[in-house]
Amino acid sequence: MCGICGEFRFGPDPVERGRVEQSCATMRHRGPDHSAVWNLCAEGISAGLGAVRLAVLDPTPACHQPMHDPSDRYHLVFNGEIYNYRTLRQELASTGVRFNTDGDTEVVLAACARWGVEALSRLSGMWALAFFDSTTGSGFLSRDPVGIKPLLYSADDGYLRFASELKALGKLDNRNPSINHEALIQHLLFGFIAQPDSIHAGARRLAPAHYLAFNSSGVAKPIPYYKLPVSNPSPDQSDYATACGKLRRTLSESVVSHRVSDVPIGAFLSGGLDSSIIVADLAQATGRRVKTFSVGYAANAGYDETRFARMVAKHFYTDHYELKLTDRDVLEAIPQVLDHLGEPVGDSSIIPTSLVSQFASRHVTVALSGDGGDELFGGYWRYLGHYALALYNALPGVIRHLVVEPLLQSASTSKSSGWSNRIRQLRKLLRARGDDPMARHVAWSRILAPEAEELFTEPRLAIDGLDRTLETARRLTADMNDRDWLTKILAFDVQYSLPSDMLQKVDLASMMHSLEVRVPFLDQTVVELALGLPSDFKIDRGRRKHILTEAYRGQLPEAILDRSKMGFEVPIGEYLRGPLRELFRDTVTRKAIESFDLLSFEGVEAIYQAHLNRRGEHADLLFALLSLCWWRRSQP
Numbered sequence: 001m002c003g004i005c006g007e008f009r010f011g012p013d014p015v016e017r018g019r020v021e022q023s024c025a026t027m028r029h030r031g032p033d034h035s036a037v038w039n040l041c042a043e044g045i046s047a048g049l050g051a052v053r054l055a056v057l058d059p060t061p062a063c064h065q066p067m068h069d070p071s072d073r074y075h076l077v078f079n080g081e082i083y084n085y086r087t088l089r090q091e092l093a094s095t096g097v098r099f100n101t102d103g104d105t106e107v108v109l110a111a112c113a114r115w116g117v118e119a120l121s122r123l124s125g126m127w128a129l130a131f132f133d134s135t136t137g138s139g140f141l142s143r144d145p146v147g148i149k150p151l152l153y154s155a156d157d158g159y160l161r162f163a164s165e166l167k168a169l170g171k172l173d174n175r176n177p178s179i180n181h182e183a184l185i186q187h188l189l190f191g192f193i194a195q196p197d198s199i200h201a202g203a204r205r206l207a208p209a210h211y212l213a214f215n216s217s218g219v220a221k222p223i224p225y226y227k228l229p230v231s232n233p234s235p236d237q238s239d240y241a242t243a244c245g246k247l248r249r250t251l252s253e254s255v256v257s258h259r260v261s262d263v264p265i266g267a268f269l270s271g272g273l274d275s276s277i278i279v280a281d282l283a284q285a286t287g288r289r290v291k292t293f294s295v296g297y298a299a300n301a302g303y304d305e306t307r308f309a310r311m312v313a314k315h316f317y318t319d320h321y322e323l324k325l326t327d328r329d330v331l332e333a334i335p336q337v338l339d340h341l342g343e344p345v346g347d348s349s350i351i352p353t354s355l356v357s358q359f360a361s362r363h364v365t366v367a368l369s370g371d372g373g374d375e376l377f378g379g380y381w382r383y384l385g386h387y388a389l390a391l392y393n394a395l396p397g398v399i400r401h402l403v404v405e406p407l408l409q410s411a412s413t414s415k416s417s418g419w420s421n422r423i424r425q426l427r428k429l430l431r432a433r434g435d436d437p438m439a440r441h442v443a444w445s446r447i448l449a450p451e452a453e454e455l456f457t458e459p460r461l462a463i464d465g466l467d468r469t470l471e472t473a474r475r476l477t478a479d480m481n482d483r484d485w486l487t488k489i490l491a492f493d494v495q496y497s498l499p500s501d502m503l504q505k506v507d508l509a510s511m512m513h514s515l516e517v518r519v520p521f522l523d524q525t526v527v528e529l530a531l532g533l534p535s536d537f538k539i540d541r542g543r544r545k546h547i548l549t550e551a552y553r554g555q556l557p558e559a560i561l562d563r564s565k566m567g568f569e570v571p572i573g574e575y576l577r578g579p580l581r582e583l584f585r586d587t588v589t590r591k592a593i594e595s596f597d598l599l600s601f602e603g604v605e606a607i608y609q610a611h612l613n614r615r616g617e618h619a620d621l622l623f624a625l626l627s628l629c630w631w632r633r634s635q636p
Contacts, residue, residue, distance in 0.1 A: 001056050001516040002065060003030030004077040004151075005163035006049040006130055007172050008139075010216055013158075014041045015048035023163055023171040024050040026342075030079075030164060030511045033059070038066040038075065044216035045137040049130065051077045054514055056263050056366060057085075058103035067105050070098075073135045074113040078105050079164055080127030080149045081518065083257040088122060102262075117142075117211050120225045124257070124524060128206075130162060138215035145226045146372075146522045147195070147208030147499025150507055154202045155219040160212075165508075167342025169203055176635075177202055181598060184628070185465040188455065191346030191447045191624050192501035194472070196222075199343050199631070208499050228491055229528050230479040243533055244551045251551075254523035255281035255368065263365040266291030268356060268517075269320070270568055271308025273545060274370030274379075276560050277552055278520060282368060283316040292318040293360040293367065295352055299327050300571050308560060315557055323359045330355070330570050331579055338630040340512050346447065346624030347501055348572040353509035361515040371502055372521035375493045376530035377545040378486065378538040379565060382444040385429050386437055386485070387542065392429070437485035438477075438492070442470050445497065447620035451610075454603035455621075461598060472496065486535035494527065573619030577612055584608070584626055592629040 005023040007015045020037045028035060031052025040047045051065035067076050082088070085104035088111055093099065097110050104125075111119035112131040117140055126148035132139035141162055143151045152169050153162040163169035170177065177200035183193045195205035206212055209226040212219065255278060259265065267282055269275050269292040283290050292313050296306035306322055313320035330351060337354050360367050374380050431450060432443035443466065448455065453462040476495050477488040503519075510517040520526070537547040549561050576584060588608075590601040604625060610616040 001030070001054040001081065001511075002077070002079045003027030003052045003164040003168065003511070004050065004065075004079045004128065004130060005168050005172065006047070006077060006161070008048075008132070008160045008214060009046040010044070010158055010160075010218055014046045015039060017048060019172050019174075020048040020050040023168040024052050026168045026171055027052050027163075027165060029340075029514055030054065032514050034061070034064045036064060036066060038068070040075075040134055042134060042137060047075070047132055047134070049075060049077045049132070051079075054365070054511075054516060056081065056261055056516055057105075058101050059262055060101070062101045063103040063105055065105060067109050069109055069113055073133060074109060075132045075134060076105065076109040076112065076129060078108050078127060078129040079151075080125055080129070080144065081260070081516070082108060082123050082125040082127065083260055083523075084122075084124040116140075117213070117225060120211060126518070126522075128164060136215070138213070140211045140213045141206055142211040142225070143206045143208055145209040145524055146494065146503070146527060148503050148507075148519060148522060150504060151206045152198060152203050153206060153212065154200075154204065155214075157218055160214050160219050165342050166198055166200065166203060170200070170342070173202075175202075179596065182465070182468070184596060184598065185456070185461055186469070187344055187346055187628060188621065188624055189446050189448050189462060189465045190469070190497070190501075191620055192497065192504065193344070194469075194496055194500040205500075208495065226524075227479070228495065229532055230483065238534060240537060240547070243537060244547060247529060247533075247547060248551045250525050250529050251277065251520065252281045252284070254520040254526050256285045257523070258368055258518045258520045259285060261366050264291070264363065265366040265368070266293060266360060266364040267368040268292075268360065268370070269294045269309045269312060269318070270370070270566075271305035271310075271312060271560070272370065272566065273549065273552075273556075273560060274373035274521065276312045276370075276556050277373070277548070278368050278370050279312055279316055279318065280552065280555050281520075283318065290316065290318045291364055292320045293323075293356060293363070294320070295323045295325055295356045295359060297330075297570070298324045303566075303569060303571055305566055308563065311557055312560060321359065321363060323356070325352075325355060327575075327579065331575065334580070335583070337509070337512070338627060341508060341627070341631065344624070344628040344631045345505060345508065346620065346627055347505050348570060348620070348623040349568050350505045350509050351570050351572075352568055353506060354512055357510040357515045357517070358513040361513040364515075366516045366518060367510070369506065369517050369519050370521060371506060371517075371519045372494075372498065372527075373545065373548065375490060375498050375502075376521060376527065377548045378490065378535070379545045381565075382441060383486065383489065384539060384542065384544055385444055386440060387539065389429055389440070438473050438489060439470055441489045441492075442466060442473060447624065449616060449618065449621075451616065452603075452607045452618060452621060454606060455599060456603070457598055457600050484535050486539065487531060490538075491531055494531070572623050573611070573617060576608075576619060576622050580626075584622065587633070588622075588625050588629045592632050593625075595632060596628075 033055040034053040037050045049066040082104040085107040126144045128149040128151035161172040180201040183197040195207045210222040294309035296304040432440040473492045540546040593599045593601040611618040
């Protein structure tokens with residue numbers, strides 16, 4: 001696991017080594033074990049590659065990067081882990097390739113040298129990489145099929161620059177970047193910026209499952225090397241009992257493959273279904289006690305799942321480490337995390353993710369996580385909302401319009417109270433009542449409520465942002481016309497919000513503390529199986545993740561299988577009404593808001609007042625504003 005960066009210049013000008021070194025320096029948290037830069041100036045193209053290393057497989061110096069083959073023709077910087085590298089190593093060795101290390105980086109280098117971009121479809125794992133052939137002056141960047149590892153780049157006719165983080169990419173260019181207004185709008189609409197955009201107009205994210213080729217003539221457009229399955233379920237996947245067994249085996253095999261490591265490994269354990277499944281399979285696969293980690297909240301039981309985590313830890317005899325956070329712990333972490341980020345992140349769960357990563361990193365270097373289960377098996381409320389809306393519309397119109405809806409609009413809302421949070425969800429449910437499930441899904445995914453659109457100087461900006469996202473959703477699922485609406489929605493989220501929000505957040509928060517996080521749910525075999533299952537296996541009579549639950553019935557405690565889902569959150573809404581008010585006021589100022597040109601300070605103030613008075617629950621939007629303005633202060 002590493003941080004990577006580099007530059008290729010097309011023409012006579014050499015790459016400035018000092019900038020590559022500065023780029024590496026901004027990422028030492030990603031790779032505290034080693035840092036190095038390699039330069040080459042050749043006819044028609046110059047190169048500079050940098051890497052910082054977190055040593056996981058074969059931690060000897062022989063696996064340091066940038067890595068070069070024995071002929072010094074092929075060069076690689078690589079961030080990630082390849083779980084089938086031993087199988088690939090045997091295949092390559094049978095053709096005469098000799099290996100000098102026991103790590104996966106040398107295997108990736110040899111595979112790319114032998115097969116070029118065809119090697120990408122042979123890799124099983126998570127990665128972002130840059131491969132360069134100095135003899136031909138050509139190469140490519142690549143990102144794994146689901147987008148677990150990040151890769152940003154900027155390009156024009158004279159250069160190609162890339163890095164694992166936006167701040168590191170900025171060190172390769174001395175120009176002041178302009179703001180990407182469409183990305184800014186999306187950040188405030190949904191709480192994240194989706195690839196290929198970034199907050200900087202000239203910086204782009206390589207989309208998952210794509211590669212970007214280049215040579216001395218310049219840079220080509222990104223090309224997909226893999227696409228999600230689009231066909232209907234196979235006969236064996238349509239039989240429920242058979243599908244349950246296959247799912248269990250596939251997940252277990254994924255966890256086994258994700259265990260490969262030469263350093264201590266553990267697992268996050270929230271007490272929810274997904275992390276409990278990972279711990280169950282990991283405990284079964286290993287011959288020693290698994291180390292598990294959870295955090296809870298000493299002052300707020302509504303956000304605390306630790307009793308469920310302890311239940312699973314006891315069931316599987318894990319070495320369980322539990323951290324109870326106080327309000328002070330969380331509040332002190334917020335500025336630290338915001339300072340670390342090189343870009344706005346609108347998901348406040350990055351705070352507890354950072355804290356549990358910091359806690360786990362004291363004991364292990366690698367942690368397995370249950371991320372991805374909700375997107376694959378229909379775990380979020382917004383998936384169930386389509387069914388709930390159908391039930392609501394079955395009520396007599398007079399009850400809906402004259403009784404229920406006036407009550408919903410007059411009631412106070414808050415995420416920290418069960419009843420008030422339910423009212424918040426019902427209000428969101430009624431925002432979109434059209435016939436198009438994808439349009440409803442996009443509307444329910446937004447964090448900016450319709451009544452908060454006064455945030456923008458032109459109300460049309462929010463509508464345009466929603467329309468662009470809906471167009472993207474239809475494009476990403478265009479080959480799935482024979483599949484049902486839920487499968488299309490899940491496939492869209494796997495390609496869109498999962499890599500841009502969840503995986504981006506986990507990467508930034510964990511690598512901040514030099515912790516590698518692996519996600520067995522997002523192994524290609526699991527993703528393909530899950531998206532190929534019938535939708536009624538996933539949501540059945542109001543039960544979300546139904547087949548996932550039943551596949552592990554008998555292995556996990558019943559209390560874990562049948563409990564309600566909780567989000568991994570902090571009470572950010574209440575903090576914004578109390579101890580965070582001063583920080584918010586000092587950061588989200590008129591000067592900061594108006595510097596973005598598209599935003600109205602009066603609109604922001606009205607939204608904040610509505611939140612303070614509980615006339616609306618705008619915690620997610622307000623945190624996105626806080627993150628945005630905090631980032632703005634660090635810009636030239």
